[in-house]
Amino acid sequence: MKQPTLKKIADVIIAGGYKLFTDPFDVNLGAIRTKDNAANTFNDWNFCFYYDDEGQIQGVVVPGTTDAGLYWRINPMHIDGTAIIQHGVQHRGAYQLQNPKVDGKRGHRGQKAFRQIKNMKYWRDADRDQYLDFDGEEQTAIFYTNGHYMGTLGKNVNKWSAGCWGATVENMDKIFEVAEAQIAAGLGDRFSFTLLHENEFTN
Secondary structure (H helix, E strand, O other), X not given: OOOOOHHHHHHXXXXXXXXXXXXXXXXXXXXXXXXXXXXXXXXXXXXXEEEOOOOOEEEEEEEEEOOOOHHHHHOOOOOOOEEEEOOOEEEEEEEEEEOHHHHOOOOEOOEOEEEEOOOEEEEEEOOOOOOOOXXXXXXXXXXXXXEEEOOOOOOEOHHHOOOOEEEOHHHHHHHHHHHHHHHHOOOOOEEEEEEEEHHHOOX
16 A cells, blocks of 8 residues: 555544544544455554644654464464454554653653554454454553563564554654644643554555
8 A cells, every 4th residue: 555645544533433533733643454364564654743833744754564473363462362452443542642751651661652542443363364354353451552662673673563553663752742743732631542454545
């Protein structure tokens, strides 16, 4: 899937019946899961954007992943199988941007991250193969599938994710910078996460 524009993402959010946040500096955070359900690469797209005081869209779209790496699909952490965040869902208020070095909160393993603070919807993939299965047991819970740094190379996901979403340090910093504009505007540090699928981008 080619990199979509922020305008296209906004259009898909509206067409899908999700909430598009349009108040100035109210951030839209999310990702697009691509059709390849066997890749061990950063083959998805993460996005973070807002509308400024003049109604202009500001933000970034960066390569990332929304899936567990191959290692954790074959060797899941949980007896029920690998956790897969459900796409086609807007997980409202699911994340808080935490920076342990500044606010003393947990983040992700002591680093700045979007830490899960509310229930999200998941599928469990229990067959221990390379393919992500989107028809497994459905669960709603806090599994701490955080949005976090995943190394510097951006080649293979491998052990960087057991179900989390994220990107390289460089690309996550771009997302954090946009998200921090919401905090600077006094709108708080909590974010909804809209996980779209490539199939929603029909044109």
